[in-house]
Amino acid sequence: MYRLTTRTRAGTATAIAVLVLVIAGMALPAFASRGVIQDLFFILTMLTLAQIWNLLAGYGGLVSVGQQAFVGIGAYAMFAGVILLGWNPVWAIPLGGLAALLLAIPTAYFAFRLQGAYFAIGTWVIAEVTRLLVAQWKTLGGGTGTSLPREATSNILGTDLIRALFSVREAAARDILAYWLALVLVVAVTGGIYWLLRSRLGLALSAVRDNVEAARSVGVDAGRIKWAVFLIAAAATGLTGALIFMQTARISPDAAFAVTDWTAYVIFIVVIGGIGTIEGPILGVLVFFVLRSALADYGSWYLMTLGLIAIAVMLFAPKGLWGLISARSGLHLFPVRRKLVGLKIEGGI
Amino acid sequence: MILRLENVSKSFGALKVTDAVTVSVPRGEALGIIGPNGAGKSTLFNLITGNVLANEGRIEFLGRDVTRAPAMERVRMGVGRSFQIPQPFEGLTVFENLLTAAAFGRGGREADMVDACARILEETELLKKANVVAGSLSLLDRKRLELARALATGPELLLLDEIAGGLTEGECKALVETIRAIHARGTTIIWIEHVLHALTSVVERLLVLDFGRVIGIGAPDEIMASKEVREIYLGLEV
Amino acid sequence: APAIAQGAKIRLGYVSPQTGPLAGFAESDAYNIKAFLDSDAGKNFEVIVKDSQSNPNRAAEVAKSLIVDDEINLMLVGSTPENTNPVATTCEAEGMPVISTTAPWQPWFIGQQGNPGDPSTWKPFDFAFHYFWGLEDIIAVYTGMWKQLDTNGKVGGLFPNDADGNAWGDPKNGLKPGLEAAGFSLTDPGRYQNLSDDFTAQVNAFKAANAEIVTGVVIPPDFTTFWNQARQQGFKPKAVTVAKAILFPQSVETLGDAGHNLSSEVWWSASHPFKSSITGQSSAELAADFTAKTKRPWTQPIGFSHSLFEVAANVMGRVSDPTDAEAIAAAIAATDMSTVVGKVAWNGVGVPPFAAKNVCKTPLVGGQWRKKDGGGFDLVIVENATAPEIPTAGKMEALA
Amino acid sequence: MLLQTHGLTANYGQFRALFGVDIAVAAGECVAIIGANGAGKSTLMRAITGVIRNEPAMVLHRGEPIGALSSAEVMKRGIAMVPEGRRLFPSLSVEENLLIGGQVRKAPGPWNLEAIYELFPILRERRRNPGTALSGGQQQMVAIGRALMSNPELLLCDEISLGLAPVVIRDIYAALPKIRAGGAAIVVVEQDIGKALAVADRVYCMMEGRVTLTAKAADVSRQQIHTAYFGEAA
């Protein structure tokens, strides 16, 4: 007699649109220039990081300022796989996820003892410690950093196929491969988060966010959820880091553990777009990309503008741009509400 | 005995809120708790549910020592509770509130819980509002939701904290009927309430708490007849 | 026909740290690029400048965008290994010819190898070319300066954990073996992090070793911190010869009197006897013109920033198809020209075989900052054994 | 009228806790507000003192709209509150807790440190202790003294007997007449109906965010209160 549904018209439309976009995205390298592919790679990897951070802070209440630790360790693990173990870079990427996962365990053990601002600063310190330790890793160049050897970058799995497929140069084939991987990653991460929110865990996350005490009183294990979210986020961040640095082919501790690039800009994207929604980071990353493309040639003026925009958005649209839009229109592209359908039920979303 | 408290004490700083409480509740009983504001009634609930841990004493549920067990473990064993000040998950709908409780309190797949949740919603007269965000509910509906959510965890022992306070006569009567029905299905109930007539029409025994101590326990008539209790509880000169 | 004769302009990409801590290296970019484009040689060129924000991630990213979006024909880059290495790595992977400078060749070449610790794995590059000097030149110049003084030959080294510091401090490929060969002994307490606030450990180590000379490659704030603490804690070396920290006159001026007679290597100066191949200016004229136009004192990176465009013009003049990366790379390799920083030719002279293909060396001399009477400092060249064509203007003096 | 509310409403987020409450307090008067848990009594106090802000005209002080003022501005007009749960400042000693009450507004009047120590002599002994190290009753005395330090025209007391032993409650209630004698009007919010009726001139009874009974304390019957309180005949 009663049924549970999460379907809405906007949600279905989004699902179709996303499907079309993903298929189009897969086929894009056949038409698009390398510049477009590279811009998209940047957008997709930043979006992945932003979605992950949004999961942490927006849904899990874990405001981490130390995500660069996982980007960095993931990237370094990938380099280690290639340089020390001689793996193909593509196979070394999962190693990045694994390394980040392993690092996340002691990090969580430490940081979960801290609350709020203390948690934020604690994660930052851990990221610094990781950076300084990695900077002592002499075989991977220490503080100097290192580059992927040319025979590794020219031999990346699948590039031959891509070269044959699109008849492009080796470097372009590498871009396409990285772009595809980024596309897979962003779809997997966003889809995974969406699935998570629609699963039992999603209910638990919302419950914990709304009221920890009450959540515990209905049987939700708040601690375990925090652990799960933190570890998942770390592993996914590590994968993303490995992918980003496979594409860059050069690494140094300052680049891999850059708090500005991998955390501050990511926070900017999420918060400007609208935290606690899947739509927010998508909107945010587009805004960030447009700003960057339009202003980056103005040197310090660009960064100054970026800073001032962050301030202005927080003052005038504290829920971010998507918050502004959905408050006006009631639109939710990724519905997670479970509706009870049946007789005698009124009220919408 | 479904629940047994032995010499349970709890202090917040220097303030002793629960003072060597010993009480046993047989399976299937409906026990009422009364006492003045600040007597430690809600704290006693928190001790039973594990939201607060006892300083001393021992708490047994279904024959198992749960004195140190965390709240969520006790929920899964069958301790359901409502909060005196309603604590809905404000961002979730009424139905989702129940679904969360059902999925985690009983431990099952969401899809299997839909009918059970719908039944509870029906019973607590919330069905119409199933898809309304809990943050926008009126006080009455919040109280109903407290009860509904507690039921959704599938409790053997149901703890109700002042769910009739502030309700109109009609609403109160309906509530009493609901609780009776729940009790009739065999659920053990402990109910804290200031609205005495509602309480006494359901419970079999009454426990009086003052300054964290049990100052009387027995049949409602006897307890209500005691002048001491009337004075302490109502604060009115009789 | 040579590329320059054809219609479309040749596109040069240039990555420089216009903002952030390295911005000092980029201060003459606008000046030099304008001078280049205004010159005859520059008519056929377009220069696209991207700001790396002193951030290696950003440097790699803008390099890529120059290659892909702006479809440049040749990449130019300078301003320390933090800037050159990510750009060169990107170009090498992209098959884009790149000419880089203003970083000693060891951190540039070895720093881009997968496993810097294992020389057997090092590989030459196909598209990346570098001209500057190397640590062997530093050793020669520094020891030449120190030998002018009467010291016990004990040297303390300050090497941070960054590309330069690791290269200089490397026990096998760095300063140590060379100094020992020249009769000096090096005390190296270990790699510190940049922007450290305390150098007590180093001061104590140098005191314990009875060092009379301090050397290293130190960023300005760290050097100030070190030098103050050294004096406060009673450590008085006879010579302090460091790179980076006292590169810019502004940095020396921040030291006040304590800047007097500090010494450093000199890669370019207003008194270098070379001429620009594109403007015909002598070093002195270039420096004077820069000061006249910008109201800022000349600095060493100016010459190298200028020379990058000289080399680019020369190389592209010898290429018929500016889109043919292999041909450009071959033309770079075949370069043999004189620039405002000296002769540039990738002929392997003075470079070990593994790097001979990609590295070419420019002359290096030693200089000492002397306080001027009216305030300010002069950089006086005091050592030129390895480059006698550059005249000295004085003798090395011990610190007071 | 010293203070009046007109159709006062208050929300917590989307949840409405007050639905058009009208009350009035004359200068020097003592008014009791009673009602069950959650009736909205504390919310009413918060709305009056500007902790919850409102339309300006919903609260009038001597005829002037103050509904939109901040609590500091309301307080400077001579309306002081003893908040529910006492809420002493834990980092301040007893004496500092008292001093801070009269730090911003210090109108001429009978109340100063000396007078408060006289009213509650035990506080003088404990004046160096941190406020939170006192017993509940003593803390309540500090909270009252703190509100008095500014010599307010109107003193709002939210559940000053909550959780206290009867002897202590007696001591605290004994202070109310002395406070009135100093010239302040008083609003007491109480669940203990007996105590409230004993001190008040008039009484308002609230239920679910509305005033359900307004009466002279002397006239009101237990029956009436019970109905207003529980919504049902006892």
Added chain:
Amino acid sequence: MIWLDTLVQGILLGGLYALFAAGLSLVFGIMRLVNLAHGDLIVFAAYLVLMGVTLLGLSPWIAALVAMPLMFGLGWLLQTVVLNRVLGKDILPPLLVTFGLSVALQNGLLEAFSADSRRIPAGSLEGASLDLGLVTVGVMPLLTFASAIVVIVALNGLFYHTALGRAFRATSDDAVTAGLMGIEPKRIFAMATGIAMVVVTIAALYLGMRSNFDPSIGPARLIYAFEAVIIGGLGSLWGTLAGGVIIGVAQTFGAAVNPEWQILAGHIAFLVVMLLKPRGLFPRAVD
């Protein structure tokens, strides 16, 4: 001998960190504001002092005195116009706003002053030292440490012996109830940030005299300042000094083992303290 020297230098270094951290401690303690722009504000103040020295020809000490009221006003404005509007239970809005401020300040300074390394000239003081028999210490580090103590004593006096300090503590405990006492929490916050900016000016003076600065240098020490504040415990000024000293000593001892360990050792000391006492060494009764 060496160890004693290392200890003394570490303690003196701790004074510098405490000075960096004192303003942060005030702001963090009173309104739980994580000010990511703190380091950049120090650099900004350093430029202000430098301008006083170069443009007006003042001595650094006088220039700092002149800069103080300006910085106070800036802090007041910043709090009133921007920060007060984003303070709340959620730590993210202030985090993002102060990050934005940090980026904007750094690049504004770069536009205004170029990337040149600057220094506030302190003349003969720079290399001056005192021979204390067992150890030789620099006059400048000693002055820094002494100033840290003076600042902390002064702030403590303000905090515990003035009406304003009482209002600070009360607002920090419970801003709503402070409102009922007639205190405008927002005005108190503005005052606190203003005072923090005065402390920032003092920190800037020493930062600028001790070593070089340029627009990008602000964030580098921010993390030490936070560590010092947290090690000490929220709202405890002496705790902040202790926190600074712990980090300073850990750094010098780490460096004595090997300079590679210098910065790491400071961070590790922080992690260890947090593992043992998650609320810092001298936590307050509340929160």
